[in-house]
Amino acid sequence: DEPEVRGIALDLEQTQVSVINVPDIPGTAAKICKALADARISLDTIVQSERKHDNGGRNISFTLNKNDRKNADQALEPILKDWPNAFLKDGNAIARISAVGAGMPETLGTAAKIFRAIANEGINIEMIATSEIRTSCIVAEKDGETALKVVHKFFGLDNKLSH
Amino acid sequence: DEPEVRGIALDLEQTQVSVINVPDIPGTAAKICKALADARISLDTIVQSERKHDNGGRNISFTLNKNDRKNADQALEPILKDWPNAFLKDGNAIARISAVGAGMPETLGTAAKIFRAIANEGINIEMIATSEIRTSCIVAEKDGETALKVVHKFFGLDNKLSH
Ligand SMILES: C[C@@H](O)[C@H](N)C(=O)O
Ligand SMILES: C[C@@H](O)[C@H](N)C(=O)O
Numbered sequence: 347d348e349p350e351v352r353g354i355a356l357d358l359e360q361t362q363v364s365v366i367n368v369p370d371i372p373g374t375a376a377k378i379c380k381a382l383a384d385a386r387i388s389l390d391t392i393v394q395s396e397r398k399h400d401n402g403g404r405n406i407s408f409t410l411n412k413n414d415r416k417n418a419d420q421a422l423e424p425i426l427k428d429w430p431n432a433f434l435k436d437g438n439a440i441a442r443i444s445a446v447g448a449g450m451p452e453t454l455g456t457a458a459k460i461f462r463a464i465a466n467e468g469i470n471i472e473m474i475a476t477s478e479i480r481t482s483c484i485v486a487e488k489d490g491e492t493a494l495k496v497v498h499k500f501f502g503l504d505n506k507l508s509h
Numbered sequence: 510d511e512p513e514v515r516g517i518a519l520d521l522e523q524t525q526v527s528v529i530n531v532p533d534i535p536g537t538a539a540k541i542c543k544a545l546a547d548a549r550i551s552l553d554t555i556v557q558s559e560r561k562h563d564n565g566g567r568n569i570s571f572t573l574n575k576n577d578r579k580n581a582d583q584a585l586e587p588i589l590k591d592w593p594n595a596f597l598k599d600g601n602a603i604a605r606i607s608a609v610g611a612g613m614p615e616t617l618g619t620a621a622k623i624f625r626a627i628a629n630e631g632i633n634i635e636m637i638a639t640s641e642i643r644t645s646c647i648v649a650e651k652d653g654e655t656a657l658k659v660v661h662k663f664f665g666l667d668n669k670l671s672h
Contacts, residue, residue, distance in 0.1 A: 364559055375634050375646075376624035383618030392620060392644075394637035395558035396527055396570050396600055406637065407559050437559055444640065455546030457555060461539035471538050474557035474569065475638040477607065477645050481555075483538075 350456055351447040351501045356494040358487060360390055360409040362437030362473070363418060367403035368429055377425050378406060385421035387414040391442065391475045391482055403431060407473065409442060409484070440472065441490025443497060444482040457481045463500035464493050513619055514610040514664045519657040521650060523553055523572040525600030525636070526581060530566035531592055540588050541569060548584035550577040554605065554638045554645055566594060570636065572605060572647070603635065604653025606660060607645040620644045626663035627656050 368374050375394065382389060389408045398404055410418060419434065426432055445460055447453070460481050464471060469492065473484040485493050498504050531537050538557065545552055552571045561567055573581065582597065589595050608623055610616070623644050627634060632655065636647040648656050661667050 362559065370633065372628040372631050372633050373625075374628075375637060376621055376628045379621035379624055380618065383621045386617060388617055389620065389639070390641055392637050392639035393556055393558050394634070394646075395556050395560065395568060396525065396636055397558065397560055397568060405558060405560060446642075454549060454551055455543065457552065458539055458542035458546045461542055462536075465535040465537075465539045468535050470533065470535050471557070473559055474538060474555050475640060476552075476555035477638060477640070477643055478553055479609075480640055480642065482640050483557075 349447065350453045351445045351503065354443065354445045354494060354497050354503060356490050357390070357442040358490050359411055360440060360442050361412045361415050362407060362409050362440045362484065363415070364405050364407040364435045364437065365422070366405050366433050366435050367399050367401070367431045368406060370398060370402050370404045375406060378422065381421045381425055382410070382418060385417050387418060387421060391473070391484070393473055393475045401431065409440065439487035440484045441487045441493065442482065442484050443490070443493050444480055445497065446480050459500055460497055463496045467492055467496050469493055512610065513616045514608045514666065517606065517608045517657060517660050517664070517666060519653050520553070520605040521653050522574055523603060523605050524575045524578050525570060525572045525603045525647065526578070527568050527570040527598045527600065528585070529568050529596050529598050530562050530564070530594045531569060533561060533565050533567045538569060541585065544584045544588055545581060548580050550581060550584060554636070554647070556636055556638045564594065572603065602650035603647045604650045604656065605645065605647050606653070606656050607643055608660065609643050622663055623660055626659045630655055630659050632656055
């Protein structure tokens with residue numbers, strides 16, 4: 347009988363960047379991710395919502411290791427040159443909380459519980475990228491340790507901290 | 510030696526819904542997800558980007574099984590009553606492609622390859638929710654089968670189709 351949540355991780359080494367107002371045409375996402383991969387930059391969480399700008403453009407956000415941030419400008423510069431309305435925007439300092447659960451697809455409401463545990467501490471959720479097997483959300487960096495602690499507590503995993 | 514991508518799945522049973530312009534305060538995400546869970550509605554992909562509306566509100570998008578769509582209005586109605594500027598908006602018909610790879614965190618550029626395979630067919634990527642272990646994106650429903658086929662081909666998994 348699988349536990350609903352198997353492990354919860356806190357990542358304090360990520361920084362969040364968005365490419366704002368990119369052309370919403372095939373190839374855009376591929377170009378951005380390829381340029382960063384070619385620069386040896388690993389992307390952790392990639393988020394693109396369904397929202398569009400008035401000119402039809404989109405935002406694509408991702409998180410990357412803080413140490414890689416300085417190389418990202420150089421990596422993306424050739425692409426951004428082709429997109430006059432697009433630019434890079436840094437988010438505030440973040441912490442990423444992710445919970446992996448073998449039990450999660452079958453267990454309704456795991457994400458709700460994680461979000462509730464975090465909300466009860468008055469911590470705002472800044473980004474969400476969740477799939478059946480993994481609930482991942484981003485909070486302000488200063489709230490990371492608290493968020494990890496309360497989510498652990500919520501699932502009775504107090505003694506199994508994983509970073 | 511782990512393959513970069515272990516399995517690629519196509520889900521044609523999901524529909525995409527956004528809750529538009531919800532209050533960006535602790536508890537909002539928890540309330541939405543709890544209400545849906547209480548109505549026995551499983552959420553597959555939950556996406557919240559960093560974007561804000563002019564009034565500070567946010568959008569939260571999710572995908573759910575088509576059969577559950579009719580129950581979602583009822584489930585969310587008590588919450589939406591408290592948020593006068595918020596409303597539900599349906600996306601167009603979608604297909605969800607997700608690739609799981611044991612090799613993915615160590616292998617740079619897996620997302621880039623998946624997005625490139627899809628882009629080469631002229632298929633637009635509508636939403637992205639990707640983490641280290643799983644690349645998940647959404648295309649128009651009519652493009653789903655083609656997207657699955659080309660991603661399989663790209664990773665040499667032509668003979669291991671999984672739905
Ligand atoms: C915005 C970006 O995702 C674009 N739609 C693409 O397919 O690459
Ligand atoms: C918008 C929503 O994610 C809100 N910030 C919350 O914490 O619940």
